[in-house]
């Protein structure tokens with residue numbers, strides 16, 4: 001395309017997508033504990049939202065350039081080889097289930113996994129060790145994709161010992177792990193002899209009766225009974241590099257961080273001394289593995305949702321992977337695999353096309369499954385749900401309709417809802433064991449898939465040769481049962497065993513006791529459902545018998561009024577970006593769950609938000625997933641219909657290019673910011689599709705001022721944009737570049753030098769730049785020379801910060817020549833460089849020619865009294881200068897004081 005002829009076009013397809021969770025900022029709570037009845041119901045709907053698989057796994061990827069090198073193969077005894085073979089057979093049978101009726105072998109969709117990066121938070125990289133995950137733009141995310149073959153994920157693990165696998169609830173971490181296990185069982189991943197899956201739920205086993213050996217051989221998911229535990233364990237210890245340990249079932253990074261807290265010395269010593277002693281708690285053993293006290297050479301893969309920062313963990317890990325969820329193509333594959341009947345398949349795909357929001361929800365695999373459940377019932381597009389609430393509600397209704405004993409469904413559902421709401425309030429994914437859940441409720445919950453039951457298995461370890469296949473079962477010769485509630489059943493069970501652990505099949509009910517911020521993903525979701533249901537169609541609600549007539553007559557309108565009052569009480573200008581997004585989502589649920597909204601109470605809520613959303617809407621730093629973009633878009637366009645215009649900031653939101661297109665395409669968006677590389681790709685797409693009006697709008701509304709570059713890619717992107725500006729056929733160039741007045745180069749001394757060559761190339765294109773900040777970028781004399789060449793073109797420059805840059809006399813000499821030709825420069829900082837007398841003199845020589853200079857800082861350099869005196873003398877000819885800071889240790893105190901007495905503009909600080 002002409003517009004972008006100067007550089008490599010990016011990929012045009014949105015093939016990767018982002019799986020980031022919204023942040024946990026405090027948010028308005030329309031429920032405020034007052035909508036309990038309905039919200040309980042909604043919790044229930046939410047509970048159904050995702051039928052979760054509880055297993056454990058780990059993985060890490062990075063692009064694999066070479067075939068993996070297996071560590072030296074140690075001779076493995078035959079009995080151990082047999083065990084490995086048995087493990088593989090066992091795993092290949094046991095890890096196949098994804099959802100009821102869906103299996104990995106027939107329904108799995110190859111998803112992309114991308115690498116994520118972290119940065120040190122804060123400007124001073126030495127002082128601040130905190131690290132954060134970077135939210136990358138769409139194009140960069142696609143570039144960092146490790147591809148779709150799961151085997152590649154494993155190859156990627158090669159040599160990386162500490163791997164984190166991120167993904168929001170339902171995005172497919174557990175499923176990916178199972179697929180990896182399946183691949184391992186098929187000998188596709190030869191670098192590991194052993195793969196063990198550990199599960200966060202096992203932390204419920206609090207008795208100190210475990211050893212590393214029993215943890216791995218008896219407690220890990222999908223492990224078969226072992227005839228020769230001693231031999232196998234010895235083999236594991238002798239070649240830990242050939243062992244992969246996967247942790248899953250921890251809901252947040254923080255849960256892992258808790259396991260990284262320093263252990264007592266005696267405990268560490270005990271773990272190291274005798275890892276076979278059955279004297280440890282599961283928690284101690286998990287800690288031992290995560291802290292590299294136990295099995296130090298093994299590869300770890302930790303699956304987790306990305307919420308919250310867990311600095312210790314981020315600091316330790318070598319690689320960060322993320323499951324990207326489904327692309328539109330993946331959704332099509334999933335739907336095609338889900339519907340084996342060709343006619344049903346075609347109609348499902350057709351229906352999905354007509355329902356944008358549902359289609360976007362399918363980005364999340366767990367929701368994609370729910371969408372298929374609804375599509376399966378073949379209602380026309382008019383009857384399809386349009387919100388998350390309506391989707392979950394519909395699935396729940398279908399589920400209950402199918403339930404044979406549904407006569408009591410309403411009552412049981414209500415009881416289950418109370419339990420779920422308690423769980424949300426107490427931050428627990430499990431139903432407390434002492435809670436005395438009635439048999440009926442338990443059975444109902446398990447039957448409908450709202451509850452899962454998991455026995456915290458202590459697997460049989462055979463002492464004899466009499467191993468029978470992979471089944472756990474009630475075998476004789478069983479080791480001591482280590483938890484009174486543990487059963488000798490295999491892994492996860494779904495029976496009505498009163499003793500096993502009851503879990504909500506809902507990924508949004510998170511664990512942890514009160515130490516978290518109160519506002520969590522699941523609570524946000526509950527509120528979203530609560531609001532949605534409150535404004536739902538009454539006939540629909542009645543289908544589940546969850547509310548009486550009185551509730552409809554009295555409570556619903558009064559709660560609706562409360563929501564409205566709450567909304568009216570919000571001061572939108574004070575809300576954080578995450579809160580704005582939450583409000584948009586609540587309001588979307590309220591306004592669109594009911595089919596005929598627009599004229600009713602839900603419509604009023606929408607009107608209010610549309611009228612009061614601030615004119616500047618920023619989602620900077622808040623992950624915007626595809627359905628979020630849709631809700632924001634509907635609210636913005638509603639406001640547009642009322643004549644309101646907006647400025648949008650979408651930087652660091654991970655928005656996909658198609659989402660960017662839909663928002664930028666709104667006629668009432670006056671200006672926008674977003675990842676430059678993504679914007680350029682959008683322009684390219686618009687140009688290729690000959691969407692001229694949209695292209696023109698997308699170019700003219702784009703803004704980048706002021707720009708703070710904190711990563712190398714920011715400068716790479718800017719370079720592309722500047723080259724479009726200078727080379728493009730657009731007569732007026734790119735307005736965003738022309739209007740860039742301030743550029744802060746904040747990559748720090750480590751990364752700065754990587755991007756400097758590009759910076760020098762692009763700088764001359766920024767004709768209108770007024771403020772350039774290059775502090776602490778290690779530019780040195782060479783860089784100073786390059787900068788001098790670029791400065792010739794920057795006639796508008798007013799402020800130049802070159803503090804802490806290792807610039808010496810040579811560099812300053814080059815700079816001095818051009819500094820005098822910058823007619824508007826009024827502030828120059830050369831603080832903390834290595835300038836000595838020679839440099840000071842060359843600066844002194846040009847000082848009187850710097851027509852606009854008012855502030856000069858050369859403090860903490862290397863000049864002595866000689867240099868100081870020449871600067872002092874030169875100052876006499878510079879009327880405009882207001883301050884000259886130049887103290888350093890090489891200038892004798894007396895000299896400095898005298899200079900100061902002569903000219904009060906000379907300052908210490």
Ligand SMILES: Nc1ncnc2c1ncn2[C@@H]1O[C@H](COP(=O)(O)OP(=O)(O)OP(=O)(O)O)[C@@H](O)[C@H]1O
Nearest residue numbers: 053098108109169170171172173174175365366507
């Ligand atoms: N690649 C895939 N192909 C087909 N279905 C998938 C895929 N990934 C996920 N799913 C579906 O989505 C559901 C949720 O996935 P999964 O349990 O793996 O999510 P998760 O990221 O582990 O969530 P949580 O954080 O709640 O544990 C699965 O049960 C499965 O039905």
